[in-house]
Amino acid sequence: MWNLHKFQDNIAVITEDNKKITYQKLDNYCKNLTSNIQKRCLVFNLCKNEIGSLVGYIGFLNAKIVPLMLKSDIEEDLLNNLIETYKPSYIYLPEEISENFKFKKVYSNLNYALLKTNFENAYKLNEELALLLTTSGSTGSPKLVRQSYKNIEANTKSIVEYLALDETERAITTLPMNYTYGISIINTHLWVGACLILTEKSLMQKEFWAQFKDYQATSFGGVPYTYEMLNRLRFFRMDLPYLRYMTQAGGKLSPELHELFAKWAQDNNKKFIVMYGQTEATARMSYLPAEKSLEKYGSMGIAIPGGKFSLIDTEGNIIKDPETVGELVYEGDNVTLGYAQKCEDLALGDERNGKLITGDMAKFDKDGFFYIVGRKKRFLKIFGNRVNLDETERLIKAHFPMLECACAGIDDKMDIYITDENCKKEVSDFISQKTGLNFTAFRVIVIKEIPKNEAGKTLYKNLELINA
Amino acid sequence: MSNLEKYTNAFVQAFEIEPKDAPALKYQDIKAWDSVGHMGLVANLEEAFDIMMEIEDIIDLSSFEKGKEILSQKYDVDFAQ
Numbered sequence: 001m002w003n004l005h006k007f008q009d010n011i012a013v014i015t016e017d018n019k020k021i022t023y024q025k026l027d028n029y030c031k032n033l034t035s036n037i038q039k040r041c042l043v044f045n046l047c048k049n050e051i052g053s054l055v056g057y058i059g060f061l062n063a064k065i066v067p068l069m070l071k072s073d074i075e076e077d078l079l080n081n082l083i084e085t086y087k088p089s090y091i092y093l094p095e096e097i098s099e100n101f102k103f104k105k106v107y108s109n110l111n112y113a114l115l116k117t118n119f120e121n122a123y124k125l126n127e128e129l130a131l132l133l134t135t136s137g138s139t140g141s142p143k144l145v146r147q148s149y150k151n152i153e154a155n156t157k158s159i160v161e162y163l164a165l166d167e168t169e170r171a172i173t174t175l176p177m178n179y180t181y182g183i184s185i186i187n188t189h190l191w192v193g194a195c196l197i198l199t200e201k202s203l204m205q206k207e208f209w210a211q212f213k214d215y216q217a218t219s220f221g222g223v224p225y226t227y228e229m230l231n232r233l234r235f236f237r238m239d240l241p242y243l244r245y246m247t248q249a250g251g252k253l254s255p256e257l258h259e260l261f262a263k264w265a266q267d268n269n270k271k272f273i274v275m276y277g278q279t280e281a282t283a284r285m286s287y288l289p290a291e292k293s294l295e296k297y298g299s300m301g302i303a304i305p306g307g308k309f310s311l312i313d314t315e316g317n318i319i320k321d322p323e324t325v326g327e328l329v330y331e332g333d334n335v336t337l338g339y340a341q342k343c344e345d346l347a348l349g350d351e352r353n354g355k356l357i358t359g360d361m362a363k364f365d366k367d368g369f370f371y372i373v374g375r376k377k378r379f380l381k382i383f384g385n386r387v388n389l390d391e392t393e394r395l396i397k398a399h400f401p402m403l404e405c406a407c408a409g410i411d412d413k414m415d416i417y418i419t420d421e422n423c424k425k426e427v428s429d430f431i432s433q434k435t436g437l438n439f440t441a442f443r444v445i446v447i448k449e450i451p452k453n454e455a456g457k458t459l460y461k462n463l464e465l466i467n468a
Numbered sequence: 469m470s471n472l473e474k475y476t477n478a479f480v481q482a483f484e485i486e487p488k489d490a491p492a493l494k495y496q497d498i499k500a501w502d503s504v505g506h507m508g509l510v511a512n513l514e515e516a517f518d519i520m521m522e523i524e525d526i527i528d529l530s531s532f533e534k535g536k537e538i539l540s541q542k543y544d545v546d547f548a549q
Contacts, residue, residue: 202503205495206527229507233523383504425484438504439484 001061001130001149004030007193010167014197014215015051016207023193029110030059033092036107036114040064040125042086042132042346046072046093047177049198052112056092057177058190061152066125066346068132068144069178072097075436085142086343087119124347128337132346133180133279135339141391145279146337146348154333155282156187158304162287163245163273167193170242172217174203174226179384181249184283185221203229209238216242223250223384225412227257236264245271245290249283250384251411252372255298262293276300276372281356282334285309286370299369300362307332309370311362325373328362331355378460381411382441392416392431399430406450406458409443416444417463471517471549475539478512479532494531519543 004012004027013021021029033055037043043060045067047053053072060067068086070079072094083091091101095111103115128148135143159165171189173196175182189196197215201208203226211217217240222230227248246261258274265272271290277283286309288301303309311319311326319326331354338351361374378389389407396405396416403423409415418427424444432439451462469477479490483500495501501509510526513519517539521529525542529535539545 202506204503204506204527205530206524209527225504229503232507232510233526235523238523432499436499438502439500440504440508 001152002058002190004058004062004190007167010193011195012190013051013054014170014195014211016199016201016211018214019051021051026055026058029055030062032109033107033114034059034063034065037063037065037090041066041089042125042343043067043090043092044083044086044088045069045178046074046091046097048072048094049173049177049182049200050094050111051198052094052110053177054186054196054198055110056112057183057186060092061130061149066129066132067092068134069183070134071176071178071436073436075434082142083117086144086340086346087122088117089119091115091117123343126337126347126349128349129346131183132340133178133183135279135386141388142341144340146340146346147282148337148350151282151334151336152187154306155184155284155304156191158306158332158334159184159188159284160191161305162289163188163247165189165192165194168218169194169244170197170216170218171195172197172208172212172215172220173199174220174222175250175384179250180279180283181221181223181277181384184277187283203233212240213242218242218244219246221247221249224248224253224257224381225383227253227261231257231260236260243270245273247273247275249275249277251381252300258297259294262297265290266294274300276370278356278358280336280358281330281332282336284334285330285332285356285358288369292369296365296367296369299365299371301369303330304332304334307334309362309364311364312357322366323363325361325363327376328358328360328370328372329355330358380409380414382414382435382437383412385435385437387414387435387437389414392435395434396427396431400427403427404450406460406463408460408463412441414442415463416442417447417450417466418444419447419449421446471545472547474516475513475536475545475547478509478516482509482512491532495529513539517543517545519545 004023008024010023011020012023012026045056092114095113098113103117105113106116107114130149131147132144171185197217199211261272272293273290274288275284276286284304286301286303288299308331310329313326335352335354335356359376360372362370362372364370380387392407393405404419406417428439428444431442451459476487476490480487525538
């Protein structure tokens, strides 16, 4: 996948404690790790933004070992469910949590350990399959996206082209390594011989900003909530002379914030690039070129190089007129193979043939710039994470069998309607614990009864009326 | 309400904790005090004391104790009152 040797003397990674790791060194670390794995198999990579996790990700892909990327603090029940479902041959994880597993440690380095499980390859891995990522993993679904080597290469090359990346770039991590957007930043930078500043620190910590300045970060990426925080942090008053550009994805940024950041970028000789994508399309499908960012704020731009958008109406006909809403369809080599629900699905080949029906509703203007206007499926993006509303309802009902419950709301603010005042706090605690998301994203509202039609289906429109 | 009570209350509200658990808290000690919770805490503090915190103070507010120090030194909050 990556030719690390080509850039051998370049710095690939700067760590939190200012260790500089060359491409040659990274290559050596990767080979040392993967030499412990004899044949192509599935590995769970429990990751953080640390050198050990990066060595796992890059090493596994380069050695044709298939990683499933998961966050290291993944909820225990969900992890156990995934282990049962997919039977990985190895688990690679931070040493400090390796004691939680009874599996045998076969290798350790850089504070990470490789554990051999008791599962033997009981199923086949399709030869195109490169990488597995969760979709709405936070609500307990074991559904995974299957990405191929070709998908990753196509998307990486396309992003490198439209962002015009070269080996002088130094991106600081603001997104987790198990998240497709975070991964795409890693992929693109290592593709061109550039540098990654790996940090586990958040925007709310002064250590993050110290690293940003000391290691002279040239770019970062953020989800809508990141930009809300930056705005409230009075980011515009900060002096960041080395910063070249910022990207945004992971949900729709409010037009107001889009305009604010585009304006600031223009006035300060920086670039602000709004993008759109899905894990199902490897990462990116569109970008709004920086020079159009202010003029077209609120738009997610145009298809990335090598990709194509169209809109279809409810009958599946292609929409030709501007300002007409339809479902967004994307075509390109980065459209992933499909989903997996069980380990046998890892043998499946390409089920999409380069075409993705996105489930997002969009329109385009007279100049051909696209705007997301809504969503077909019942899910929200909370701090950039997809959270399925029906799955959330099922989770709550399973844990509180006597409770009536319905979930609705907007991005970053889920409304959970229940009928029992006494469960309010418990439901709030339960759902933030299960999803690992801050409890303030969930508002529990007690109502007399959940409005339903005669067939017993929840009437979500009526719920919103009650709330209003 | 004393300033210390107002201060403690900002933590209690932001993280839904008991007042007695506030003084020992540090950033990321509990799930609720992540970057999202931090923004809520800062908003509560700004409202309670009618102040506008500077970015270097917001990102330096890494514990209950540190916050007291910042508020008393830079924003004239007297915790004896």
